[in-house]
Amino acid sequence: MKHLIIGGVAGGATTAARIRRNDEKAEIIMFEKGPYISYANCGLPYYIGDVIKDRAKLFVQTPETFGTRFNMEIRTKSEVIAIDPEKHQVTVRNEQGEEYTESYDKLLLSPGAGPVKPPLPGIDSEGIFTMRNVDDTDRIKEYVTSHPIRRAVVVGAGFIGLEMAENLHATGAQVAIVEMADQVMAPIDFSMAGLVHQHLYQKNIALHLNQAVKGFVPLKGPDPAIRVELADGSQIVADIVILSIGVRPETSLAKKAGLKIGKAGGIYVNEFLQTSKSDIYAVGDAIEYPHPVSGEPWLNYLAGPANRQGRIVADNMVFGNKIKYEGSIGTSIAKVFDMTVASTGLPGKKLKQLGLPYLTSTTHSNSHAGYYPNALQMSTKITFHPETGRLYGGQIVGYEGVDKRIDLLAQIVKKNGTVYDLITLEHAYAPPYSSAKDPVAIAGYVASNILSGKMKPLYWRKMQKADSAQVFKLDVRTAEENALGTIEGAVNIPVDALRNRLEEIPRDKPLYVFCAVGLRGYLASNILVQNGFKDVYNLSGGYKTYEAAAESEYGSIPITPAFSSQYDDSGDPSDKNRSTPIRSSASSISASVLKIDATGLQCPGPIMKIKHTIDAMEPGEQMEIQATDPGFARDVQAWCQTTGNILVEQSDSKGIFRAVVEKKQKQELSAASAPSGGKGKTLIMFSDDLDKALATFVLANGAAATGEKVSIFFTFWGLNVIKKVKKPKTRKDIFGKMFGMMLPSHSGALKLSKMNMFGMGPRMMRHIMKLRGIDSLEDLRTQAIENGVEFIACQMSMDVMGVKKEELIDHATIGGVASYMNRAVQADVNLFI
Numbered sequence: 001m002k003h004l005i006i007g008g009v010a011g012g013a014t015t016a017a018r019i020r021r022n023d024e025k026a027e028i029i030m031f032e033k034g035p036y037i038s039y040a041n042c043g044l045p046y047y048i049g050d051v052i053k054d055r056a057k058l059f060v061q062t063p064e065t066f067g068t069r070f071n072m073e074i075r076t077k078s079e080v081i082a083i084d085p086e087k088h089q090v091t092v093r094n095e096q097g098e099e100y101t102e103s104y105d106k107l108l109l110s111p112g113a114g115p116v117k118p119p120l121p122g123i124d125s126e127g128i129f130t131m132r133n134v135d136d137t138d139r140i141k142e143y144v145t146s147h148p149i150r151r152a153v154v155v156g157a158g159f160i161g162l163e164m165a166e167n168l169h170a171t172g173a174q175v176a177i178v179e180m181a182d183q184v185m186a187p188i189d190f191s192m193a194g195l196v197h198q199h200l201y202q203k204n205i206a207l208h209l210n211q212a213v214k215g216f217v218p219l220k221g222p223d224p225a226i227r228v229e230l231a232d233g234s235q236i237v238a239d240i241v242i243l244s245i246g247v248r249p250e251t252s253l254a255k256k257a258g259l260k261i262g263k264a265g266g267i268y269v270n271e272f273l274q275t276s277k278s279d280i281y282a283v284g285d286a287i288e289y290p291h292p293v294s295g296e297p298w299l300n301y302l303a304g305p306a307n308r309q310g311r312i313v314a315d316n317m318v319f320g321n322k323i324k325y326e327g328s329i330g331t332s333i334a335k336v337f338d339m340t341v342a343s344t345g346l347p348g349k350k351l352k353q354l355g356l357p358y359l360t361s362t363t364h365s366n367s368h369a370g371y372y373p374n375a376l377q378m379s380t381k382i383t384f385h386p387e388t389g390r391l392y393g394g395q396i397v398g399y400e401g402v403d404k405r406i407d408l409l410a411q412i413v414k415k416n417g418t419v420y421d422l423i424t425l426e427h428a429y430a431p432p433y434s435s436a437k438d439p440v441a442i443a444g445y446v447a448s449n450i451l452s453g454k455m456k457p458l459y460w461r462k463m464q465k466a467d468s469a470q471v472f473k474l475d476v477r478t479a480e481e482n483a484l485g486t487i488e489g490a491v492n493i494p495v496d497a498l499r500n501r502l503e504e505i506p507r508d509k510p511l512y513v514f515c516a517v518g519l520r521g522y523l524a525s526n527i528l529v530q531n532g533f534k535d536v537y538n539l540s541g542g543y544k545t546y547e548a549a550a551e552s553e554y555g556s557i558p559i560t561p562a563f564s565s566q567y568d569d570s571g572d573p574s575d576k577n578r579s580t581p582i583r584s585s586a587s588s589i590s591a592s593v594l595k596i597d598a599t600g601l602q603c604p605g606p607i608m609k610i611k612h613t614i615d616a617m618e619p620g621e622q623m624e625i626q627a628t629d630p631g632f633a634r635d636v637q638a639w640c641q642t643t644g645n646i647l648v649e650q651s652d653s654k655g656i657f658r659a660v661v662e663k664k665q666k667q668e669l670s671a672a673s674a675p676s677g678g679k680g681k682t683l684i685m686f687s688d689d690l691d692k693a694l695a696t697f698v699l700a701n702g703a704a705a706t707g708e709k710v711s712i713f714f715t716f717w718g719l720n721v722i723k724k725v726k727k728p729k730t731r732k733d734i735f736g737k738m739f740g741m742m743l744p745s746h747s748g749a750l751k752l753s754k755m756n757m758f759g760m761g762p763r764m765m766r767h768i769m770k771l772r773g774i775d776s777l778e779d780l781r782t783q784a785i786e787n788g789v790e791f792i793a794c795q796m797s798m799d800v801m802g803v804k805k806e807e808l809i810d811h812a813t814i815g816g817v818a819s820y821m822n823r824a825v826q827a828d829v830n831l832f833i
Ligand SMILES: Cc1cc2nc3c(=O)[nH]c(=O)nc-3n(C[C@H](O)[C@H](O)[C@H](O)COP(=O)(O)OP(=O)(O)OC[C@H]3O[C@@H](n4cnc5c(N)ncnc54)[C@H](O)[C@@H]3O)c2cc1C
Pocket: 006, 007, 008, 009, 010, 011, 012, 031, 032, 033, 034, 041, 042, 043, 044, 045, 078, 079, 080, 081, 110, 111, 112, 113, 131, 132, 133, 160, 250, 253, 283, 284, 285, 286, 300, 301, 302, 303, 304, 306
């Protein structure tokens, strides 16, 4: 029997080796158009980043060793250019350009997939590369070695694109990723991708989502550069561009030979991996095959399935069609900087596209017991049938232990299991490896609570769109967590206080409950339901999922300012890992820094630890805290800004966040609260525009910090800036009620004076301020109170507008024009805003 194999890497080499193991007498010839066979495509990006240093390690076999071991002929640099199924022969073009034919009894196609390279202007310019094989890798390696690469652009944010981004970053380049979709990593849902966006941002990767590349312009200069032009008119200048837009199954040969091409665009094969011509088989990236869950044919570009298919097809080619291929559910995993991102089966977005009914559950657990050092957070989302609980798929984003959990989920999906099977799975457990309740089991428990109706899930999009007038948003986290950021319009009643504060919660509205990750929300919803509240929902994945997804939604993850869109020569190539550490103050680290371990604690644990430690410290003393909660990096910045303590240094590595905080000096406190040394300042807050209110409090705080006596007179619309969120019931006449209905009910509902865009503007403004570490309006207002700024509410305006004293924050005093004038005559600055 004579077997010809087209393609000498994953599928082809596996098939050839197995044929030999099945039949010692068979004649086998393997054609490979490139110079290498059986190499590690999956390791190529790591060679660019010098993680794999020895190029020789990329080659699992050479043509010589493989040919000798398996007694077969390996013809490299030999491209099969035609197949004649009737004559059972192929035409081959060798290195010299000569063409010849070779006959076969059985033929295998494993030609893989080719990179997509759209016909964009300038796409063939110097410095623009695709990455698919060893030759591509050698070209990129040579280029990064011989050119100063300070800025790199990766087009496409699939797993190869992200791996390339990480490895180029490791060479010292600043990296920007341009992606046409609204998220990275297409196989996972948007809410999970949000966590990856946050991580990339922390690593100083500039993410341009929802952005198409329009073209490339080569730039002249001492070192060649490329201007990447984006569809929105913006530009990025880079020293190298990697195109990782996607791949297409290599079907040209099959098409020419008249083989059937399937619905998804891959070579059609039956369950024996046989093409439409009986003596021709095909495997790997080039074929399409029905997805075991959806039944729909799909293209799956993964090495595991290619190898598995190679083994099956070799048996069928030698012994006749006996073994059926069961199909692949696309289980994949990728390292994205310190993160691991993995998925299996069908995500929510695909199920939606297919019109299949489904539910999801998102849980956040520790990779191992929280009390054992360095437990790292892991976020798990599963999709399942709303009645039977059949598990459709799973996605995990985390730092450690993601691989073993995704494999467990994959087994259940592939064996048509349900979420209940996740509960019955047995896990090996000891504190360094897992928890007695493994993250996979927790995902199963939560899903079974959803299915039994014990918990009504609420998904982040619904929460985001919810109108606070129609639903009651209840934040059951602690006041400290709430102060670090919450959902607009939410009322904070910590879960432990809930039983005593039930009368504050309306019974005539749906209750949208949330906590940090979902657990306390679930406990709170139980308390509420058992106290007679009917319509209670718990936010799946809690504020952590909401924040990550909502942030990405606005598309406003800031582009790192260090990577200017202009051609800028100032980048420092030695500045390899700019996110680690960031020095954020002029203070230096003292030798006697107190070390605190907050690893394994979830928000607000690390922040509470800082607070308790700082309370016991003397001014000027420093503490170093380590935490594994990914939100910690931003929380500590916000906390220091709010409290006035000094963030001396911050860094992160492999999922562990470290911060050095110095306790503020007493005189800073006293300076802020000192009695007026100057003549004083007054501000009239007439407007209730968010931007003007921000400006007012910034000015007031600035003045108060210099020791000035500051008074703000809130009049007419300005009263809305100091209204309480949760107001007691008050008696109002018809006009008071009308004003109450028409005006913003509290500072969280203020509009922008410009670009309000039906409420989008203020949300964006608040979001961007938060990302940039700028205090929110409410924080600035609290600081003003702490700084001793006087708030006077205008009695006359209150009477006109039917505003009652109880509706205003407690710090406000009521006064008339005389109160204001009394201060104004003494002040040397009086502002009307
Ligand atoms: C950079 C990179 C990283 C990856 N990382 C991962 C990963 O981490 N995990 C994972 O599961 N998968 C990964 N993959 C995908 C994985 O490598 C592929 O799914 C797998 O190699 C597919 O095997 P294949 O045999 O179908 O194609 P390939 O392994 O691509 O082999 C096809 C071969 O056929 C040759 N060929 C094509 N046409 C002809 C012809 N007419 N005549 C002769 N020869 C021909 C090509 O030159 C090529 O060498 C990665 C791929 C790349 C490029």
